[in-house]
Amino acid sequence: MTARNILALGAMSLLVLGTGSALAQQKTLTISVYGIAQDAYKAALYDPFEAQCGCKVVVESGTASERLAKLEVNASAPAVDVIAFSDANALEAANKGLLAPIDPAKVPNLADIYDFAKDPLGNKMGVGYTFYGTSIVYRSDLVKIESWLDLFKPELAGQVALPNITGTQGPITLFMLQKAIGKDDPKFADAIDLVAEHKNDVVTFYNSGSQLTQLLQQEEVIASVTGRFSWPSLMKLDMPIAWAAPKEGQTGGMNVLALVKGAKDPELAHQFINYWLSAEVQQKLAEGLVDSPVNTKVTLPEDKAEGLTYGAESAKAINFLPPAQQLENRDAWLSGWNSKVAN
Incomplete structure (x- = not known):
């Protein structure tokens, strides 16, 4: 083998090692959500977030009771970082010590959402993403x-x-x-x-x-x-x-996003929650008639607004239990x- 071949082989080995190292270092965020409209969420939320963060989003879905039970079973070593629940289910999880407070400083898009959605559970244990x-x-x-x-x-x-x-x-x-x-x-x-x-x-x-x-x-x-x-x-x-x-x-009613206690990567979890609350994502989900937006910067034409709970006037009329x-x-x-x- 010539010196040139040895050098080429060495360079190739370094490239392969570098690629393997990069893959090994890719961050993973695991989320627990309701099973509905997952194709729409993938297009409007999961895929764009993966492109932005250079990470992988792993989605677990199921009913609220199934996912709450799973959260309890794995409390000592949680497999989920962020969970989407109804406000009552989320408060139940918080009362059981399964959630951690969200740091508002790491979720700047909170400034643009309705006041009732900013801290619906108290103690910063969740943030509303749709109602x-x-x-x-x-x-x-x-x-x-x-x-x-x-x-x-x-x-x-x-x-x-x-x-x-x-x-x-x-x-x-x-x-x-x-x-x-x-x-x-x-x-x-x-x-x-x-x-x-x-x-x-x-x-x-x-x-x-x-x-x-x-x-x-x-x-x-x-x-x-x-x-x-x-x-x-x-x-x-x-x-x-x-x-x-x-x-x-x-x-x-209102659905909330919550940070799971013991999440592997709370920084990435905060980034994801912030991204979900962004006007860009909320706009796409609203236009697809998936979620009524909590972000006040979302603007919808009449035909889309009619199919949702949309706007400050509609929000003000709701008596939340x-x-x-x-x-x-x-x-x-x-x-x-x-x-x-x-x-």
């Missing part, structure tokens, strides 16, 4: 809805669907009914009594948005409670369906519902 409104949808040619109590008007008997207590829409419906009744009771006793009184007038206590769409389409119901995320599919129905603006306001109240009272709600409504 939605919940109200009453109804056949505007057949009935008029001005209050949450209108769901129980005599002319609506046998033509109303309500969400089941076990879904996300059930408790917040009781929250607004209790508010409309005018009695402050975190256990929603009056609201549960009201539903129980009229339970035979309710066509069904639905468990999924697809059920509601079918019921409206088949004209089995003319009014129901639903989240804004169902609105795009309802708008496609060839019938006059309106979104109510009850005098008591609307309710809704505090996550602490959800955790403290959900057993009482379920017990009251099972004994009076589901029996």
Whole structure:
């Protein structure tokens, strides 16, 4: 072997070693999210973040209960860095010591999001990345809805669907009914009594948005409670369906991003949370009708805005059910519902 060949071989070895070293040093961020709209998230969020950070994003998905259980099992050696949860699920995880505080100084995009989303759990344990409104949808040619109590008007008997207590829409419906009744009771006793009184007038206590769409389409119901995320599919129905603006306001929910306690790379986790909250990412997800934006710099045309909970006015109209109240009272709600409504 000539000296030239030896040198060439040495250079090639160094190149291979250098490549292997670079691959070994590539950072990995593992996130836990809901399984919906993952293709849209990949295009708008995961791939651009990977290009920006030179890292790899590993996605784990599943239901909230599955992912919370997994977080508990791996508490001593967490496999996840960032988790996306409902506000109540995130507070439950925080109360169990599974989350770490977010450092606002490392998330500058916090300055551009709605105030209610900046620290919804308290103690900087999470930040809202999307929210939605919940109200009453109804056949505007057949009935008029001005209050949450209108769901129980005599002319609506046998033509109303309500969400089941076990879904996300059930408790917040009781929250607004209790508010409309005018009695402050975190256990929603009056609201549960009201539903129980009229339970035979309710066509069904639905468990999924697809059920509601079918019921409206088949004209089995003319009014129901639903989240804004169902609105795009309802708008496609060839019938006059309106979104109510009850005098008591609307309710809704919020999803949050949280930093897992013991995350392998908290710096990279903060970068990812900050990127998700950016106007650029929030704009793309909103345009795809994936998430209603919390970033106030997002601007949408009317056709896109109609399918989301969008804008300061819509945000201001929402009465959020505090996550602490959800955790403290959900057993009482379920017990009251099972004994009076589901029996």
